[in-house]
Amino acid sequence: MAFSVVMPALEMAQETGKLVAWRKKEGESVLKGEPLLEVETDKAVLEVEAPADGILAGVAVGAGAVVPVGKTIAWIVRPGETPPSETAPLGSGNGTASESVRPVPVVPELPSERPGGTAGRMSPKARRLAKEHGVETSALRGTGPGGEILASDILAAAGSRPAPVLVDVEIPGLVGRLMAERTTQSWTTVPHFFVVRDVDAGALLNAREGLGASVERTSGLRLTYSDLLVALVGRVLSKHPRLNASWSAEKIQLHKHVNIGLAVAVEDGVAAVVIHNADTAALGDIAVQRRDLSERARASRLRPADISGATLTISNLGMFHVDAFTAIINSPQAAILAVGSISDRVVPVAGQPGIRPMMTITLSCDHRVVDGARAASFLNDLVEALREPEKWLR
Numbered sequence: 529m530a531f532s533v534v535m536p537a538l539e540m541a542q543e544t545g546k547l548v549a550w551r552k553k554e555g556e557s558v559l560k561g562e563p564l565l566e567v568e569t570d571k572a573v574l575e576v577e578a579p580a581d582g583i584l585a586g587v588a589v590g591a592g593a594v595v596p597v598g599k600t601i602a603w604i605v606r607p608g609e610t611p612p613s614e615t616a617p618l619g620s621g622n623g624t625a626s627e628s629v630r631p632v633p634v635v636p637e638l639p640s641e642r643p644g645g646t647a648g649r650m651s652p653k654a655r656r657l658a659k660e661h662g663v664e665t666s667a668l669r670g671t672g673p674g675g676e677i678l679a680s681d682i683l684a685a686a687g688s689r690p691a692p693v694l695v696d697v698e699i700p701g702l703v704g705r706l707m708a709e710r711t712t713q714s715w716t717t718v719p720h721f722f723v724v725r726d727v728d729a730g731a732l733l734n735a736r737e738g739l740g741a742s743v744e745r746t747s748g749l750r751l752t753y754s755d756l757l758v759a760l761v762g763r764v765l766s767k768h769p770r771l772n773a774s775w776s777a778e779k780i781q782l783h784k785h786v787n788i789g790l791a792v793a794v795e796d797g798v799a800a801v802v803i804h805n806a807d808t809a810a811l812g813d814i815a816v817q818r819r820d821l822s823e824r825a826r827a828s829r830l831r832p833a834d835i836s837g838a839t840l841t842i843s844n845l846g847m848f849h850v851d852a853f854t855a856i857i858n859s860p861q862a863a864i865l866a867v868g869s870i871s872d873r874v875v876p877v878a879g880q881p882g883i884r885p886m887m888t889i890t891l892s893c894d895h896r897v898v899d900g901a902r903a904a905s906f907l908n909d910l911v912e913a914l915r916e917p918e919k920w921l922r
Contacts, residue, residue: 531580586611661686762806774860789838852888
């Protein structure tokens with residue numbers, strides 16, 4: 529039985545996808561769940577897994593092709609089986625179908641090339657860096673699991689060669705380019721407005737220590753302020769459905785689930801990974817998800833589910849000692865929360881000057897979905913949650 533490989537829908541309202549690269553060649557064996565191809569979205573390049581075991585056949589489009597979502601682009605078949613005629617190979621993304629269906633070529637596999645072997649294994653980021661730096665990888669032994677070539681291996685190899693001649697043209701990385709395009713579109717089409725609050729973060733500091741001990745015992749991870757923010761924002765957001773919404777086709781769409789996007793710095797830009805069901809997830813689960821997602825983002829191994837479905841995003845620059853900033857909305861979400869650093873400031877305490885650990889949070893809102901009163905109400909509840917985090921996280 530043949531299994532179709534289709535262009536997946538990785539984002540809301542997505543109509544087409546760009547095929548970046550095939551991870552397998554036609555005629556090669558594939559295993560269900562292993563990386564099969566790379567697809568470019570507005571946010572990143574994602575790996576798409578094989579839907580079944582078998583042999584890749586009937587590849588209808590090549591790298592660079594822009595394909596409608598749902599269109600069959602290849603098949604996975606049994607040895608000797610012929611793919612259905614509707615996906616005869618095209619040879620390129622813009623070509624036309626050949627007149628007849630070719631039999632499936634079965635490529636003999638060398639022991640080192642069998643599934644689970646190391647030959648040619650390279651992360652998408654490493655492959656991109658190798659191309660950018662002109663690094664020959666055929667004889668390069670990687671430091672990843674089983675000898676997989678990682679981005680760090682490419683950079684090390686590139687650093688051992690003479691420095692290239694610099695020119696006055698900067699070519700940004702793919703994530704950087706996609707981020708630039710997406711933020712430009714959001715800033716120029718979404719009517720932003722901003723609501724700012726200063727909050728005493730003393731209780732948040734105490735909660736990190738108090739609740740963090742339990743999280744560390746169960747997961748072995750150090751609880752971060754981002755973990756606490758995801759949990760608290762998720763719980764507050766569940767009480768403000770108008771903030772947990774999107775602008776779609778001239779109407780407001782309310783979302784059933786509360787999924788918090790978290791901006792993560794990667795080498796050539798920022799990736800927004802998603803913590804699903806953040807309003808009910810335990811702190812330990814959030815910490816584990818955040819760690820795993822961050823590692824996959826920095827290794828360019830994000831999966832479609834890792835970046836899809838966010839209903840509000842948090843951008844935390846506190847670890848970079850930024851006092852306050854405003855963030856651009858990740859459209860079509862209704863809002864994004866910008867979080868600054870926690871620092872000691874002189875503020876009124878019981879009518880007298882005192883020093884307290886303070887934090888500035890800035891909420892950017894889409895005025896088509898959220899008005900000022902709703903934004904202020906959400907921020908008021910969030911400030912209360914930050915002042916009494918353990919009460920909200922029981």
